[in-house]
Amino acid sequence: MHHRRILAAVAITAIVMSACGGGSSAAPTTGGSQPAASQPAASQPASQPAASPSVNLPTSVGAGEGELTVLAWPGYAENGSTDPNVNWVKPFEDQTGCKTSVQVFGTSDEAFSLFTTNPDKFDVISASGDASLRLVRAGYVQPVNVDLAKNYADIFPALKDKPYNTVDGVHYGIPHGRGSNLLMWRTDKVKPDPTSWTDMFDPSKPWAGKVSVYNAPIYIADAAVILMKTKPELNIKNPYALDDTQFQAVTDLLRQQKPMIGQYWTDYALQQQAFSKGDVVIGTTWQVITNLLQAETPPAPVKVIKPAEGATGWSDTWMINSKTKHLNCSYLWLDYIVSPSVNAQVASWFGEAPGNSKACALTPADQTNCDVFYAADDAFWQNIWYWQTPEATCVDGRTDVQCKDFDAWSQAWTEIKG
C-alpha cells in the first residue's frame, strides 16, 4: 500500500519538476506573464511620434552605477563564453566598473518580447529596424543625447538619421553597423554553386526537404525581394510595403516553398549544427554562422554569397531603456561599443559592416573586413533592404492603397507554416 503511494508521489513530483525545468530554461520570455499592459509610458515625454524635440536629454555622463544588463544579438556583446579569446565585455567592465550581464536573442520579435515583458530588466538593447521603431512608439526606449558619445561623430552618415533610429529629429540611439542576410550551402551536396535565392524555392531540386529558413514573419520580405526581380509586373518597390495583391503573390511563393523546408531556425547554434550534420544543405544565414562552421574541425564544407537579386538585411541601433537605473553605464556602453576598435572587433566577429568609419583603418585585417562587407561603399547597400516593421500606411510612401501591417504578416507566417 505505502509502496504505491510513494510511487504516485514520485511520479507527480517528477512531472512537476520536468514541467518547471522545461518551462523556465527554454522559454525565458514567460518570466513576466503579465507585461506590457500597464506600461504605456505615462512618464515618457517622447512616447508619441508627435512629441517635439523638447525632450529632457541628459547633459553629461557621470561615473558608472556599477551594473549594466545588455540585450543583444548573439555575437554583439561577447564576454568570452563563446570563445575565451573573444571578449570585449571584460575591458568595458575594467574601464567603467559597470558589471555587465548579457542576454542574447534570435529574432527581433523575441527581443521586443523580452524587452517589453521585463520592462525594468535590460538597460541597453541592440535593436534592428524591425524592433527599434516599435520600441520608440511604445515608449520603452528613451531619447539619446548623441553628443555625449564622442564616437557618434565618426559613424557613417548613411546610418544616421534614419526613420528607425530618429523620430521627428529626436535620436533614439547610436547606429552600430549593418549587414545582409546571406545564402549558404554545403558545397558537397549543392551543385553547381547557387547564385540566386530561387534555388531555395524550386521543388524540383535534389535538396528539396533540406532547406533551412529563418523562422520569423519578417522572412516574408525575403520572398518579396525575389519577386521584385522575377515578377516585375507586381511592381514591388519595397519588400516591407506590400498591398493585397503583392502580399498574396509573396505568400503563395512561400507556401510553394513549404514542402522543401527541413528546418526553421532562429537559434544560430542549431542552424550551425544542422548544417554541420547535413540535416539541411542550403539556407539563409548570417556570416557569423558560416565563420563558425568553417572554423570547425574538420571545417564544414560551406560557402556563402549575397545573391544577385539583393537581400534583406539589418541596420542596428544601440538603444537605452526608458526605465534604466544605470543611465551612466548605458551611455558609457553606447560610446564604448561603437568605438573604433570595439566596433571593428564586433564587425569582424559577427561578419558585418562596422558603423564607425574609423573602424576600418585600424589594422589591415579590419580594412579587409570593411572591404568584404562594403562598409564605406553605399552603392553596395542599394539592393539590401534593412529590416523594418510593415505598417498599414505603406512604408514606401504610397497613399492610394493600404499595405499589410505586421499583424497580417505574423498571421500569414503562422498560416504558411501550417
Add this chain to the structure above:
Amino acid sequence: MTSGTRATPPELTPALAGSARRRLAAALHRRPRLRLGLLLAGPAGWLVIAYLGSLAILFLNAGWSRDPFTGLVHRDWTLANFGQLVTNPLYRTVALRTVGMAIAVTVTCALLAFPIAYYMARVASPRVRGLLVVAVLMPLWSSYLIKAYSWRQILSNDGVLNWALSPLGIHGPGLNEVGLWLVLTYLWLPYMILPVFAGLERIPTSLLEASADLGGRGLMTFRRVILPLVFPALVAGSIFTFSLTLGDYIAPSLITTTQFIGNVILANFGVPNLPLAATLSLVPLVIVTIYLLIARRLGAFEAL
C-alpha cells in the same frame, strides 16, 4: 483572530513566551475548524493564487485587444480573438494534429508500458523489481532539455541512429513527425509505467487463482480479470502522457518543422500578440478538462 494579536514579541522572557504559547495552543485546541483553516491556508492560498489566479489572468487576457504596431495590450474588451480561433481553419488543423499526436503517443506508451509493468509487478523478484523501478525512474533525473537535444542528435542525418542502421541498408525516421512520436514516447513512458505497475501490483493473487480454478486460461484471465482491474490505472497513466504531449512545444520545434498548439501559442507570444496567445492557451485547457472528466468516469482517479 484573537490569537493574531498575541504574537509573542521577541524580548519576552522564556517563561512568559511559554505561557503565551500555551494559551495559543489552548485557543487552537478549542477551535478545530480554525486549526484546520490555518493548516490549509498556506497550500490552499498557493493553489488559489498561483494556479487559479494565473488562469483567471489568462482568461482576462483572452478578452483584451492590442495595438497592431507595438503589440501593447489595451484593456478594452473584444471577442475578436475568439472569432479568429473559430473562423481560421489553421487553428482547427493544428489542434486536431496535436490531439492526434497525443493519442498516438499515449497508445504507444500504454502498449510498451504494460508488459514492462506486468513483469515488474508480478514476475520479477523483489530485488529485480527494485532495480527496474530505479531504471524506469532514472531518465526523470536528467533535464527534459538535455533529453530533447540528445534525441535531435540521435535522429539527425549523421546521427547515431542512421549510423547503426546503415549496415542494414535502412534509414532512421529522421527529424520529422515520426521522429517526434518516438521522442515523445520515450520522454513520457515512465509516467505510464508507474501507475500501471501500481495497478497490477494491487490485483490480489487470489483473483487470478480463482479465474484459473474456474477454467480461465491465460488469455481469458487477462481479458476478463486483469484488464478490467488495471484499466483505471492505464487511464491514470494516459492523463500524464496525453496532457504532457498536448502542451509540449520544445521537442516539436527541435525535431520537426510542424506546428503544434504549443508552437502557435509561443509564436503569438513572440509577435507579441498576448491576447491571441491567451485565447489559444484555452484550447489545450478545454481538451484536458474534457479528458479529465472522461478519466474520472473511468475510475482513473481512484487508481492514482
